[in-house]
Structures are given as C-alpha cells and as structure tokens.
Amino acid sequence: xxxxxSPHGGGSGEFAAGEERERxxxxxxxxxxxxxxxxxxxxxxxxxxGLPRATFDxxxxxxSQCLLAAYDRFFDCLVGEIEDSMDLGAPWPEQxxxxxxxxxxxxAESAAVARLFxxxxxxxxxxxxxxxxAAVERIVALLRLGRGRSAAAAALPPLSEAVMVAGAVxxxxxxxxxxxxxxxxxxxxxxxxxxxxxxxxxxxxxxGDPGQVGRExx
Amino acid sequence: xxxxxxxxxxxxxxxxxxxxxxxxxxxAKAAAEHGYAKLEVDHVLRHAGVSRAAFEANFATxxxxxxxxxxxxxxxxxxxxxxACEEPAEWAFKVRAALHAVLSSLIEASGxxxxxxxxxxxxxxxxxxxxxxxLDRLADLLRSGRGHHPLAVSLPEATERTxxxxxxxxxxGHLLRExxxxxxxLEVEFVELLLSPYLGEQGARRVAASRSRTP
Numbered sequence: 001x002x003x004x005x006s007p008h009g010g011g012s013g014e015f016a017a018g019e020e021r022e023r024x025x026x027x028x029x030x031x032x033x034x035x036x037x038x039x040x041x042x043x044x045x046x047x048x049x050g051l052p053r054a055t056f057d058x059x060x061x062x063x064s065q066c067l068l069a070a071y072d073r074f075f076d077c078l079v080g081e082i083e084d085s086m087d088l089g090a091p092w093p094e095q096x097x098x099x100x101x102x103x104x105x106x107x108a109e110s111a112a113v114a115r116l117f118x119x120x121x122x123x124x125x126x127x128x129x130x131x132x133x134a135a136v137e138r139i140v141a142l143l144r145l146g147r148g149r150s151a152a153a154a155a156l157p158p159l160s161e162a163v164m165v166a167g168a169v170x171x172x173x174x175x176x177x178x179x180x181x182x183x184x185x186x187x188x189x190x191x192x193x194x195x196x197x198x199x200x201x202x203x204x205x206x207x208g209d210p211g212q213v214g215r216e217x218x
Numbered sequence: 219x220x221x222x223x224x225x226x227x228x229x230x231x232x233x234x235x236x237x238x239x240x241x242x243x244x245x246a247k248a249a250a251e252h253g254y255a256k257l258e259v260d261h262v263l264r265h266a267g268v269s270r271a272a273f274e275a276n277f278a279t280x281x282x283x284x285x286x287x288x289x290x291x292x293x294x295x296x297x298x299x300x301x302a303c304e305e306p307a308e309w310a311f312k313v314r315a316a317l318h319a320v321l322s323s324l325i326e327a328s329g330x331x332x333x334x335x336x337x338x339x340x341x342x343x344x345x346x347x348x349x350x351x352x353l354d355r356l357a358d359l360l361r362s363g364r365g366h367h368p369l370a371v372s373l374p375e376a377t378e379r380t381x382x383x384x385x386x387x388x389x390x391g392h393l394l395r396e397x398x399x400x401x402x403x404l405e406v407e408f409v410e411l412l413l414s415p416y417l418g419e420q421g422a423r424r425v426a427a428s429r430s431r432t433p
Contacts, residue, residue, distance in 0.1 A: 122340030125255060126394065129336065133391055155419070157407045159388060167384030171376060174350045174383075177343065193374035197415060 021059045023049040025073060028066045033112045037067065037120040064124040068131060074110075074117050075135040081106045082142060092149035092199060097192050099142060100168075104188050107172060111181035118173045140165045143195065150199040164195050238276045238286075240266045245287040250329030254284060254337040285344045288334040291327075292352045298323050299359065309366040310417060310425045314409045316359070317385075321401050321408075324389065328398040335390050357382045360412065367416040381412055 027048035046056040085102035121128040143161040244266035277283040302315035324331040338345035357378040413422035
C-alpha cells in the first residue's frame with residue numbers, strides 16, 4: 001500500500017532537510033487528499049507536518065511545486081511496485097500479468113491519493129501533464145521489454161506500447177474520476193488480455209482466439 | 219470591435235442566431251487565442267460583441283462557458299466522424315477515413331483542440347467527464363468491427379476503449395508539445411494499431427498504406 005504519510009509521526013523535534021521535505025510531502029498528500037487540492041494551502045501543509053510555514057517556503061516556491069514532488073514520489077512507488085512484481089525469468093505473459101496486478105492493486109489501495117494525482121493534479125497545467133507523460137513513458141519502457149520475448153511482437157508498430165499503456169491508464173483514470181475504484185479488480189483481467197493481444201497475433205491475421213494468451217494467464 | 223470590417227461581418231452574421239451560440243463560438247476563439255488559464259470574460263465579450271450581462275445570463279461561471287464550448291467542439295468532431303463513416307467503403311476504410319477526419323480537424327483547429335482536450339480536462343471535472351464520454355462513443359463505433367470480422371468477436375471487452383484512449387493520449391501529447399504536424403506522419407501507424415485486432419497486423423498495414431477505399 002502507498003503509505004504516503006505513515007512513516008513520520010507528528011512532533012516538534014529538529015529534522016534534517018531531507019526529512020523535513022519528506023514530512024512536507026507526506027503532509028501535503030494527506031491534506032490534499034482529504035480536502036482537495038483547491039482547498040489546500042501551504043499553512044495547512046506545514047501545520048500537518050508539524051513544521052513552521054517558513055520551513056515549507058524554504059523547500060518549495062509554492063504549493064504546486066510541493067504537489068509535483070508528491071506526484072513524483074507517488075509514481076516512483078507505482079513504477080517500483082510494477083518492477084518488483086515482474087520476475088524477469090518468467091514467461092512474458094506472466095510478467096505482464098504480475099505487472100498489471102501490482103499496478104492496479106497499488107492504485108486500488110491508494111485510490112484517494114491516486115485520484116488526487118490523476119484527476120486534480122492536472123489543474124496546475126503543463127508541469128503536471130509533462131510529469132504524467134514521463135511516468136507513462138516509464139511503464140511503456142517496461143512493456144517494450146516484451147519485444148525481445150516474442151517473435152510476434154518484434155515487428156509491432158513503434159507506438160504500440162505507448163498506445164496500449166496510455167489506453168490502459170485512461171481506463172483507470174476514468175474509473176477514478178467516476179469514483180468507481182471498486183471496479184479496478186474487474187479491469188485487471190481485461191487489461192491483461194488487451195495488453196497481451198500483440199503477443200498472440202500472427203503476422204497474417206489471427207489464426208485463433210485472440211484473447212487466448214491473456215486468458216491463460218489471467 | 220470598433221471599425222474592424224471582418225468583426226462587423228461576424229457580428230452581423232451572428233445577430234441572426236441565439237446569443238448563447240455566439241458566446242460559445244466566441245469562447246472557443248478566445249480560449250484558443252489566450253489559453254484557458256489566461257482567459258478573461260472580456261476576451262470572450264470582445265469576440266462575441268455582447269455585453270457582460272449577456273454572458274452572465276448564459277453562464278454562471280467561466281467553467282460553464284468552457285464546458286459549453288468544449289461540448290460544441292466535441293459535437294463537431296463527432297459530426298466529422300459520422301460523415302466519414304457514411305462513405306461507401308468497407309468498415310476498415312471507414313475507420314481510416316474517420317481517423318483522418320478527426321486528425322485533420324484537430325490539426326486545423328489545434329489551438330482549440332489544445333484547450334478542450336488538455337486544459338479543459340485539467341481544470342474541470344465536467345469537461346473531463348465529457349471527454350471520457352466521447353472516447354466511449356468512439357470506442358463503441360470501433361467495436362462495430364466485431365460484426366464485420368468474426369475472429370474479433372472474442373476480443374477482450376476493453377480492447378476498443380484501450381485503443382481509442384491510447385491514441386487520444388498520444389495525440390494529446392503532441393497537442394501539448396505543439397507539434398501537431400507530426401500527427402500527419404503518425405496517421406498510418408494509428409490506423410494500423412486500431413485495425414490490427416480485427417484484420418491482423420499485415421491486413422491492417424495494407425489498409426493503412428492503401429490509397430483506395432477497398433482492399
């Protein structure tokens with residue numbers, strides 16, 4: 001689970017700069033998730049972190065910079081979960097299944113935080129959207145590993161993985177937007193099948209059930 | 219608007235319609251010009267040639283204006299798709315024509331597309347919901363291919379929405395970076411990706427690269 005604010009308790013001791021920053025990011029994530037980004041201010045974040053407002057200002061120019069730091073950490077955790085779940089020695093379909101399971105499990109368990117970053121963060125504009133694109137690119141790079149594992153995938157169009165991953169993310173964001181995170185586990189089997197489609201395709205069209213590879217591992 | 223003849227002509231033309239329509243059209247033009255983040259009611263009023271009271275009578279907030287203008291933009295895109303699908307061609311070529319129509323419209327009106335596909339979705343949940351609804355509609359349209367290609371019947375349910383959402387995200391990335399011309403060169407690849415689950419990779423490649431409307 002994404003324990004954004006759990007590692008650090010309250011208290012008023014002195015902290016190293018790195019730890020202060022972490023506490024502020026934790027506090028931001030907690031407050032913004034509870035109140036919404038539009039109703040969150042630096043004072044509330046500093047108070048939640050148990051630090052003076054001046055400490056917030058020494059780490060972040062403004063609240064959006066703190067949001068981006070929290071955003072980066074959330075996606076670092078998400079991508080880390082995916083990477084950890086993929087056993088590079090396992091058959092490719094098993095790796096994809098594990099990666100999607102880890103990603104959706106992470107998002108479902110931290111749904112309120114995920115919604116903050118997926119739905120509210122874009123309100124700050126291009127910096128958040130660029131972060132989103134970079135985060136998706138990291139997942140695309142993982143899926144692209146499949147080209148070396150499957151003859152069918154070696155000749156896929158260059159944008160295949162980008163389209164599949166961005167499409168899958170779009171479905172997850174739609175579920176978060178509609179506050180239907182309870183449906184995410186049902187999406188898991190679907191996404192496993194869809195993301196494995198390119199690896200089950202023959203070069204002269206489908207010779208059988210196109211969803212078979214995905215269902216076998218899903 | 220003063221002595222600008224083009225502006226006077228536009229106002230005169232608009233005077234025949236509903237003030238709300240003028241405002242929606244003006245909102246789209248002004249938003250494309252300034253970006254939503256810097257858009258002010260006065261910008262919209264200058265394009266619409268109406269009073270602030272008229273704006274306030276139609277839209278309680280700027281967000282309402284944004285969503286109305288986005289809705290009009292998406293409606294036009296949908297009409298482009300519908301027109302492309304009416305062409306006398308096989309299903310796969312209709313998909314290609316529809317994609318071409320959408321990309322052409324987005325490239326032609328890239329300023330508006332950037333506002334409604336990216337900025338609006340960031341600042342308004344209602345706008346984001348409308349965009350997702352549009353993606354669902356396009357996915358439903360693509361799903362009709364299952365009726366034309368029996369092997370596609372057993373495709374995973376989420377196939378079309380994943381493909382359409384993925385292509386839309388890649389397009390949005392290009393709009394954000396303001397390199398819309400690159401979309402023209404990606405059109406063939408998009409067609410290939412959208413059709414592969416139905417026709418197989420080589421069949422999709424043939425349709426994407428072909429100049430005709432039939433295989």
